[in-house]
Amino acid sequence: MSIDEYNGSAIVAMTGKDCVAIATDTRFGVQRTTITTDFERVHKMGPTLYVAMSGLVTDAYTVAARLKYRLNLYELRENRPVNPKVFVSMVSNLLYERRFGPYFSTPVVAGLDPTSGKPFIAGFDCIGDPTIGTDFVTDGTSGEQLMGMCEAFWRPDLNKDELFEAISQSLLNAQDRDSYAGWGAQVYIIEKDKVTKKILKARKD
């Protein structure tokens, strides 16, 4: 059993027209045992900046907390909201600091640039290599399944409702092919002035 499969997760972020969506499953399990089915993987970092963490839950939580700490100090010092590109550098740095004893968790970032409103998504590996995505970014034990589903459902310039459908269907069908992820799903649709969170019912197995 690999450390990346100890807890299990399904994470996906997608870009649309002037909006982004980020969605995760909500299973918290320890190997084969499911502990809770309403686990929050998405963390808010700013009014239009969200991060979801995959992999080992303890590391996911720690990285999210340490990231928020650095981000808060940044915003206090600079007196301005962070822009996604800078945030990606911060995440990358934080993970690379542990290059030879890494966090077993990978973040997926989704947000809108605070000034231009342009959609922005990014994925990483556990030592901080950033990949800025143009269409979608996937992660977790269902990462590969999600890649396939997203490739089928994603099109450029989806409006917020089409985006919601695309990301939800991708997530639900991908996590059904993964025994370590599932038991529910959460979808965040992020627009310039509004963030909507939807909770989906999924197969409970």
Add this chain to the structure above:
Amino acid sequence: MTERYSFSLTTFSPSGKLVQIEYALAAVAAGAPTVGIKAKNGVVVATEKKAKNSLYEQDSVHKIEKIADHIGMVYSGMGPDFRVLVKRARKIAMQYESSYGEAIPTGQLVQRVGAVMQEYTQSGGVRPFGVSLLIMGMDDGKPTLWQCDPSGTFFPWKATALGKNHINGKTFLEKRFNADQELDDAIHVAILTLKESFEGAMTEENVEIGICNDLGKFVRLSHNEIKDHL
């Protein structure tokens, strides 16, 4: 480097002053005059660079130094102290860029340099820096000009003068400063302000001028360019 002394050499006087800082400011006020002016589309700093001897190789050492592509720094006071701060400021700017993938906003650099200068008023076995710095930069097309004092305080300025005759310099600037003037006019005003406290003739050999232009870059003017402005 300084941990042998565990107590600070900068201590309060009964009247509540830190005399070491006052003395440092006196060292600054005795230094060569420096002027900084913010224009609509850039910033200019100018400083007197008199050679004590005609044998001096003037061009080997500069008073106006680049800290990052978009930030320049100059001083009034003790040259060697300035060099230490330039080194520190450059490292701070590069570390920021390495962590955040973005050029350091001038205000952020100033905050950090100010913190360094404050350290030397409270740490064991050191003395305050004998310089006041003028830090100029372009942040996203917006010109900024800051002063950093030996105490660690920093002020944003529209226009200011440091060093010898700085009070007269500031009075002169109060009359001549115009928020809407272009960079070329600001350079002209800076030269005039320096001339007020200049002994002898001002040439391109004994003055140094640095600008942050509207492309967001710090540039030190060449001798020919200075000659054109004089």
